[in-house]
Amino acid sequence: MTFISLVRHGQTDWNLAKRIQGSSDIPLNSTGRAQADATGRALAGGRFDAVFASPLSRALDTARIIAGHLGLGEPGRLPAVAERQYGEAEGLTGAEILERWPEGTPVPGRETREEVVERALPALLELGDAHPGRNLIVVSHGGVIGSLVRHVTDHALPGPGEVIPNGSVHRFRYDDGRLTLDRFNLGPEDRDLYTASVL
Secondary structure: OEEEEEEEOOOEHHHHOOEOOOOOOOOEOHHHHHHHHHHHHHHOOOOOOEEEEOOOHHHHHHHHHHHHHHOOOOOEEOHHHOOOOEHHHOOOEHHHHHHHOOOOOOOOOEOOHHHHHHHHHHHHHHHHHHOOOOEEEEEEOHHHHHHHHHHHOOOOOOOOOOOOOOOOEEEEEEEOOEEEEEEEEEOHHHHHHHHOOOO
């Protein structure tokens, strides 16, 4: 069995302003770097074998900070877990998006959640196959993590109004070609759950 912990990157200025980032490469701000540091410290008591990340700088820099706490090298790039593409909605707030494209109106260029799962899930299954019995970290994005959680829990999670916070950890089990959710929405305060022996 392999454990794959998906971590959402730290905060950016666009997160703070509630602007949709999608494939736009927005860097971490000082709060985001502090969040990555807190997550890295929380994970540091556990045994992890490798760190991977979306190639977008906010995820890759979060992964580098975490890897530093774990004594691991440069994170591997995993392009398939880059953030959901939001097309013409990128850079806009939720209110601005609804004003331009009312509920139910397609946003030009926006990936569906199903399309996100179709590219991200095979990459994680491949990681599981390639690292049997290992404990891995993959730093990704809220749209990707939320889509995967919905898929593997048959939409039981996230619950109504529940978000994927910056720096949060979501642990999946990979076993026999299948990914299941083990822990959802862990924060730095859940250090004991991160560091408990899982293998």
